[in-house]
Amino acid sequence: MAASHESDSDEFSDNDFIDDVGGFDLVELNADAELEFRELFGDSDDDDDDFAGFMEYFPPDFSMWVWKKDYDGGRDRKEFVSETGPVRVDLPEDRRNSIGFFQLFYSDDVFEQITSATNDNANNKRTRDPDNNKGEWHDVTVEEMKAFYGVLLYMDVVRLDRDEMYWHSGSSYTWLKFPISEVFCRTRFVQIKRYLHFNDDTPVPGDKLFKVRYILDTMRTAFQSHYRLHKQVSVDEAMVPFKGRLSIKQYMKDKPTKFGVKVWVLADSVTGYCWNFDVYAGKYGTEIDRKLGLAGQVVIKLCENIMNKGHVIFTDNFYTSGTLGDYLLQKDTYLCGTARTNRKGYPTVDLPSGKAANRLQRGTIDWRLVGTSLQRCGKTTSLFSTSARHTLPRKAV
Structure with a gap:
């Protein structure tokens, strides 16, 4: 009612x-x-x-x-x-910075899972449907996935209308201080973004969020701990x-x-x-x-x-x-x-x-x-x- x-x-x-x-x-x-x-x-x-x-x-x-x-x-x-308050974590001196605190939530285990799921997704799609998945591909590494996340965070702070504009070299974009093109070429960035996965594609009955369930549960556990x-x-x-x-x-x-x-x-x-x-x-x-x-x-x-x-x-x-x-x-x-x-x-x-x-x-x-x-x-x-x-x-x- x-x-x-x-x-x-x-x-x-x-x-x-x-x-x-x-x-x-x-x-x-x-x-x-x-x-x-x-x-x-x-x-x-x-x-x-x-x-x-x-x-x-x-x-x-x-x-x-x-x-x-x-x-x-x-x-x-x-x-x-x-x-009450933050749980004290004895971080090494070199990790007491923004990256160190970020990794309390996004640990190496999380990046390894994302990297593995992304590579599996890319290889499966390229095997099943090669005509729609052309172009050279090599498996992404954990370090490359961390760099990909860094670029995404930067893009969320510095907003442009389209992704390709971050690789523009024209004089009107001199205020873009972060050289994204030195980290990724645009083709590689688009490839990783296309195949990005957090879990396998095995459906879970009644769970519409099964593809991102791993990251949701992991973040929730980290927030609480x-x-x-x-x-x-x-x-x-x-x-x-x-x-x-x-x-x-x-x-x-x-x-x-x-x-x-x-x-x-x-x-x-x-x-x-x-x-x-x-x-x-x-x-x-x-x-x-x-x-x-x-x-x-x-x-x-x-x-x-x-x-x-x-x-x-x-x-x-x-x-x-x-x-x-x-x-x-x-x-x-x-x-x-x-x-x-x-x-x-x-x-x-x-x-x-x-x-x-x-x-x-x-x-x-x-x-x-x-x-x-x-x-x-x-x-x-x-x-x-x-x-x-x-x-x-x-x-x-």
Whole structure:
């Protein structure tokens, strides 16, 4: 069922994608229904199954929640005691530079895998279809692949309309300080770019990203192993600009980048460091958790490795829900975010909304508490939070 929208175009895009996944279907499963659920969507006993840990969770009956304007000075919560910041790596003196830090993420093993996959792809294509793969070719080396990446990074900083312009020797291009032509001839660069591969071409059922799965998983592991998150983290979406032909390309009319690949991101709220990510490759289908909805499933999947540590997860109103807040609370993890109070399954709170909220004076808010959950509303924004130590509003209704 499509979710109803509040007038907040900055936080979500009013398009078919959001409409399709905005609702939260709260389902009570008895023994027979659970068996049918497992037959349709897989057995959650598998450690790698996204359903693991959800079958025993049942959303609360929000109609039983009694919201009160009764502030008791704060509530206990799990203290966050983890170390934070970059993980110290004892690099040799000659590697304590930009290249050394880059290689923490793109190690020699990564370049060897890319080089091997690229050579296999080139040789396979030239064998299967020699008529469309003419020209001299010799296998690329690891050092050559590193140089290729260096050229790509340079091209991303110094933008020209077409690749061949970087090899132009005319007087109007004297400001190109980096002599790319001394590293690659244009033909060799185009060849490597044509055959560039990260994995073999063996299809993986249900995985549209199997050709880049190796690099995605490797980068995700590296991101997490070299940094420890602060207490405050954020879950949101990002768009990687792309206008070519691609089945997973998204259109978000209210975003600055309207066409591209959507990526769900878990980032450190203090530094903005990307700690976890997941590329959206289409509706999850059988992977959608029927109790939390897609938005809740995204948060759970991104944050599964930081549960039970006292983190506070900040979200916008696409992700925030009472169900998600309740589930995270059981994992000693706390939710704070703007909310769409008129979405399906959201707990009913006796607070001003719609036109009544618009009549509030600027800076005025109203609030209610139930257990460790706080609901605030203001003139334009509603907020839901389970981060237990709430601060009493200075200017309340």
